[in-house]
Amino acid sequence: MNEIGFGFLRLPQNEDKTIDYERLNPMVDRFLELGGRYFDTAYTYLDELSEEAIRKSLTERHERSSFVLSDKLPGFKFTSYEECRACFERQLQRCGVDYFDIYLLHGLNEENYQIARENGQFRLLRELKAEGKAGRIGFSYHDTPQLLDKILTEHPEVDVVLLQINYLDWNSKAIRAAECYDVAVKHAKQIMVMEPVKGGTLAKLPEKAENILRELRPDDSMARWAVRFAAGLEQVEVMLSGMGAIEQIEENMRPLEPLTEGERETLERCARIIRKDTAVACTGCSYCVGGCPRDIPIPEYFALYNEYRRNRNEDWKIQPAYDALAKKYKKASECIGCRTCDDLCPQRLSAAQYIAEVAATFDK
Ligand code: SF4
Ligand code: SF4
Known part of the structure; x- marks a missing residue:
């Protein structure tokens, strides 16, 4: 089974929206204690507070060799290569590190891919890797499988892609997670997964769906079912889970067993119930x-x-x-x-x- 990563997108916050370090620091410590290694952040997360939170809760308090850190360039904000390069240097400072294990272009889609090409962002990735400032390079992705195929064909230097995968989006006509996964597998890329619980949507299900899952495994939370789905996909290296409380860390870090064929079918049934019951398929990412x-x-x-x-x-x-x-x-x-x-x-x-x-x- 693959690993769980700690996504710094939804952290405990105080009333005034600052990060609640009294709650976050013990969460980071416990995650590492339980064998977790991966941490993921982005320049834009939490109104640009996420990278600072990485520094204060992780990099200033733990050995660099004890964790793997991924970060993302908000290339869509910039109009030149120089601005992107300057942003990368700022990100190192904000995070308090001198290299990222994984460095990604953030949120590629048709429009952002065009910007990335115009601003030499793939050149930047290759240079950072050659300089040892980025261990592995790639992008996070939100668009069609066809465009993904095109990008990976045009950029074989990419090591890793970050895809939105969960059992609700697997066969969704909008997200097309299964098809995107197949494209990444075809290109032999390492896959990181975002939103395995779809921003918490799959942690709290309509009563009918919840009853079906409770009957099968009374002790398992709904979120655990969702994580087990993504965890069972062979090419997936790590699943990033946004964790807002220490209980979620304890739960996520319990050993995961792969889904049986019957359980996969049951989740597909539940996905149909959830789709019918959800007015707005918002993941709560706050990008808007x-x-x-x-x-x-x-x-x-x-x-x-x-x-x-x-x-x-x-x-x-x-x-x-x-x-x-x-x-x-x-x-x-x-x-x-x-x-x-x-x-x-x-x-x-x-x-x-x-x-x-x-x-x-x-x-x-
Ligand atoms: S509506 Fe806003 S918060 Fe919801 S998924 Fe879209 S960008 Fe994210
Ligand atoms: S359409 Fe309304 S909610 Fe959306 S960005 Fe404009 S003002 Fe805000």
Whole structure:
């Protein structure tokens, strides 16, 4: 079975959104104690606080040889090779290291691939590897299997790809995880997995799906089922899991047994139930949030909206939760329909349209 990696995308935070190191540091220590090695961050994660969190909780407190660190270049932000190179140097400083074990271009899709080519980002990767500043090189990916095939054909120097894989997206027509996995296997690339629990969506299932899984394995959490799915894929080297509490570390680091054929079929059945039951397939990644000119808490609103659509008889609980958020940030009805969120969403959701549905539901 492959390894679990600690993704620094969803960390414990204080009220003011700063990182809660009193909770994070023991999590990092426990992860290493239990045999974990992989840590993953990105320049943009957590409003650019994630790399600093790597430094404060990991690299300043543990031997460099005791962990494997991957980071990602936000190449889509830059217009020249020089800016990308300068960003890389800044990332080393922020993380408090002098090399990354794995260095990836962040979020390649059609548009970002074009930018990467124009700005010499693949040249940068090759140079960093030759200089010993990046052990292995590659990219994280959100687009079609056809484009993935094209990129890997044009760039055989790539060692590793980071793909979104979980049992809900495996046969999804939007994400096409199974087809992307097959392309990466065809090119003999090492595969890292992001979102094995789909941003927590697969940790809390509709009652009907949860009952099916509980009957089979009463002691296993829903998240564990999701992780076992990704863990059983042969070419996968590491699954990155965003862990926000020490209990999740304890649970994720328990030995994983591969799924049986029957269990895989059961998960496919559950995926059909979940799809039917989920209004917005948002993973809560927050990529859209920084671009919103109205400061609308988009993922939080989608989480509430999903909850509302799943349990209409609980709207007495959900409406006050919405009102509290709307008081702190902006109401969904204050959206100006600019659709920046649509462009930034790696799940290719029509986020602006869903925000209008949220407004119609909660801002009546
Ligand atoms: S469409 Fe609305 S929610 Fe989306 S970025 Fe624009 S203002 Fe924000
Ligand atoms: S709407 Fe898209 S970009 Fe925004 S949090 Fe959800 S999945 Fe991420």
